[in-house]
Amino acid sequence: DARVTQTPRHKVTEMGQEVTMRCQPILGHNTVFWYRQTMMQGLELLAYFRNRAPLDDSGMPKDRFSAEMPDATLATLKIQPSEPRDSAVYFCASGLVRSGGYLPRDTGELFFGEGSRLTVL
Amino acid sequence: GIQVEQSPPDLILQEGANSTLRCNFSDSVNNLQWFHQNPWGQLINLFYIPSGTKQNGRLSATTVATERYSLLYISSSQTTDSGVYFCAVENFGNEKLTFGTGTRLTIIP
Numbered sequence: 220d221a222r223v224t225q226t227p228r229h230k231v232t233e234m235g236q237e238v239t240m241r242c243q244p245i246l247g248h249n250t251v252f253w254y255r256q257t258m259m260q261g262l263e264l265l266a267y268f269r270n271r272a273p274l275d276d277s278g279m280p281k282d283r284f285s286a287e288m289p290d291a292t293l294a295t296l297k298i299q300p301s302e303p304r305d306s307a308v309y310f311c312a313s314g315l316v317r318s319g320g321y322l323p324r325d326t327g328e329l330f331f332g333e334g335s336r337l338t339v340l
Numbered sequence: 341g342i343q344v345e346q347s348p349p350d351l352i353l354q355e356g357a358n359s360t361l362r363c364n365f366s367d368s369v370n371n372l373q374w375f376h377q378n379p380w381g382q383l384i385n386l387f388y389i390p391s392g393t394k395q396n397g398r399l400s401a402t403t404v405a406t407e408r409y410s411l412l413y414i415s416s417s418q419t420t421d422s423g424v425y426f427c428a429v430e431n432f433g434n435e436k437l438t439f440g441t442g443t444r445l446t447i448i449p
Contacts, residue, residue, distance in 0.1 A: 252436070262426065262439040275436065308381060316435070325371035325390070325430055329437060331383040 221245045225311050225332035233340050237299040240335045242311030243292055250326055251294045253279075253286055254310040256334070262310075268294065269316060301339045308334045342367045342431045344440035352446045353417050361412040361443045363427030371430035371437065372403050374412050378423045386412070386425075417447045 224243040232238055244251050252267040266276035266286040276286060283302070288294045298305055312331045343366035353359055363372075374386040387394050387401040389410065394401050398418075403410040414421055424444050428437040 254439075261441050264436055264438075267436055269435075310383065312383075326435055326437060327371070328385055328388040329373060329428070330385060331375075333382055336381075 221330075223311055223313050223330055223332035225309075225335050227335055228333060229336045229338075231338045231340065232301055234302055235300040236339075237297065238301050238305075238337060238339075239298075240296045240309050240311075240337070242294040242296075242313075242332060244294065244311070244313030245330055246292075248313035248315050248330075250314045250316050251288060252312045252314075252329070253294070253296050254312065254331075255307045256310060257307045265296070265309075298337075301337075303339045306337055306339050308336050310334045342369070342429060342434070342438050344427060344429055344438055346425075346427055346440040346443050348443060349441070350444045350446075352448065355417055355419060355447055355449050357417050357447075359414045359417060359445065361414075361425050361427075361445075363410040363412070363429075363440055365408050365410075365427075365429045365431075367408075367431045369405065369408075369429045369431050372410055373428050373437065374401055374410070375426040375428065376421075376423050377426065377442070378420075383426075414445075417445075419447045419449055421445060422447045 253265040265279045268288045271288040285297045312329045314326045314329045345364045389401045389403045391405045398415045400413045424442040426442045427440045
């Protein structure tokens, strides 16, 4: 059963601590997205990768957030130092970009992990 | 960037009722998806539907790309249909999905 796997599912930490969230995309998918969900802002795109290369991280606070994809089976999102306003659910999603021929490229169907709920005290 | 508006924001229905959820978007799209976020927070994709009509059991969706809207129909609602329904779109050349603010559906037994 192919699915996106995220760890940890829950994390409570104190302000100033480093937080690392991990994501294993569906095997064969070439695009990975990180979203953040809060009551106030809804679902916001933080960053995304295609074939492990970062394509857009404009949604991420650059001074404290970083996203990497060290290999095709692992994407990471790191916050250092964490702040209470970072409390949210962080979702990873993966997809397979459709391209070629006369069809325009699009990210295809997106599949989400179960999310990592982060609480920063 | 592209704007995505969903209506209604909230919907409360009795079990067995039918519902129609709407998604309007401000630009041409090459990707549109409907997602259901259940009460446990899981986001499940329902339809990939940049144009046309699809059906899956009690759910169906229609996208009229030329008029920039999509509709999600739920028939014979069940309590398990409760949750938030999101529409997400991608416009040409952008290669990332933008989510609407969702419709919260509550089905009462």
